[in-house]
Amino acid sequence: xxxxKFYFISFTYWFLLLYIVSALVWWFISLExxxxxxxxxxxxQLRTDDFQYQDKIAALKDARHRKSLQYxxxxxxxxxLIMIGAAYVYRTIRQEIKxxxxxxxxxxxxxxxxxxxxxVSRLNLETMLKRSLNPDQRRKLLENTLSxxxxxxxxxxxxxxxxxxxxxxxxxxAGEVNLSELLGEQLMxxxxxxxxxxxxxxVSPDIWVxxxxxxxxxxxxxxxxxxxxxxxxxxxxxxxxxxxxxxxxLLKFIDLGPGIATSxxxxxxxxxxxxxxxxxxxxxxxxLGLYLCKRITQEHGGQIQIMDNQPNGAIFTLQFxxxxxxx
Numbered sequence: 001x002x003x004x005k006f007y008f009i010s011f012t013y014w015f016l017l018l019y020i021v022s023a024l025v026w027w028f029i030s031l032e033x034x035x036x037x038x039x040x041x042x043x044x045q046l047r048t049d050d051f052q053y054q055d056k057i058a059a060l061k062d063a064r065h066r067k068s069l070q071y072x073x074x075x076x077x078x079x080x081l082i083m084i085g086a087a088y089v090y091r092t093i094r095q096e097i098k099x100x101x102x103x104x105x106x107x108x109x110x111x112x113x114x115x116x117x118x119x120v121s122r123l124n125l126e127t128m129l130k131r132s133l134n135p136d137q138r139r140k141l142l143e144n145t146l147s148x149x150x151x152x153x154x155x156x157x158x159x160x161x162x163x164x165x166x167x168x169x170x171x172x173x174a175g176e177v178n179l180s181e182l183l184g185e186q187l188m189x190x191x192x193x194x195x196x197x198x199x200x201x202x203v204s205p206d207i208w209v210x211x212x213x214x215x216x217x218x219x220x221x222x223x224x225x226x227x228x229x230x231x232x233x234x235x236x237x238x239x240x241x242x243x244x245x246x247x248x249x250l251l252k253f254i255d256l257g258p259g260i261a262t263s264x265x266x267x268x269x270x271x272x273x274x275x276x277x278x279x280x281x282x283x284x285x286x287x288l289g290l291y292l293c294k295r296i297t298q299e300h301g302g303q304i305q306i307m308d309n310q311p312n313g314a315i316f317t318l319q320f321x322x323x324x325x326x327x
Contacts, residue, residue: 117148231255
């Protein structure tokens with residue numbers, strides 16, 4: 001249905017544009033024909049015995065030539081304006097259609113992302129209410145429920161933070177943040193949330209930056225979550241922090257997943273962008289995580305880059321200006 005609608009809009013657009021250009025060409029041909037007729041009509045009115053006969057012919061030719069130049073100038077002006085307007089309209093329509101598709105994909109993804117943790121948490125709680133469980137079983141269900149609520153919290157934080165940054169309503173509540181400690185805490189939490197995954201960390205101590213702790217925590221969480229989604233289960237996920245050139249905090253997140261195609265490296269930080277069709281996608285996500293990572297990094301005066309890992313996988317590298325070491 002979408003394709004038929006897009007083809008209909010495209011056909012209508014190009015048909016109308018062709019009609020307008022054709023009308024412009026016909027207008028020029030008609031005016032030029034009228035100019036030629038007026039020239040011959042005035043030429044026939046001249047008398048050959050008039051001593052100014054040659055001067056009047058030259059004047060008529062000059063007037064005809066100036067009229068032709070006027071029509072060409074006006075036609076080219078209208079043509080350029082029409083093409084500029086047509087290009088703007090076409091670009092706007094394509095962007096609107098693309099944005100509508102992205103928003104629809106986002107709604108499908110967000111619906112799935114919200115329903116899953118809610119359904120799991122509800123099932124766990126109903127199981128504890130209806131069945132007599134031993135302490136280990138209850139603890140396991142509670143831990144699973146807590147993990148799902150954290151996932152739900154991250155999801156809602158992504159949506160709310162994105163909305164605030166987009167609207168310009170978010171004011172950065174900057175303070176001194178121990179980025180080393182923040183990364184270490186996030187690695188510990190992910191080891192608890194994903195006990196079957198391997199998280200390796202290399203954390204240089206006491207690297208301080210100026211920023212908002214909640215946003216930086218969300219940034220690290222999103223990058224680790226992204227690695228969990230796309231990296232194969234048995235392979236480890238690696239995260240590190242160190243100083244770089246004595247002026248920057250250098251964060252790295254490395255996975256051994258399929259990597260990111262070169263053609264998509266410039267797109268993955270776009271809002272709602274997810275390669276492929278949302279209805280058939282196996283990995284979960286909303287297309288906000290990496291977009292938000294870039295926005296948070298920029299809000300803190302940092303840089304984020306994506307590189308290929310060898311032999312396979314991806315490396316996300318981030319740089320932030322550091323503060324003087326704490327005494």
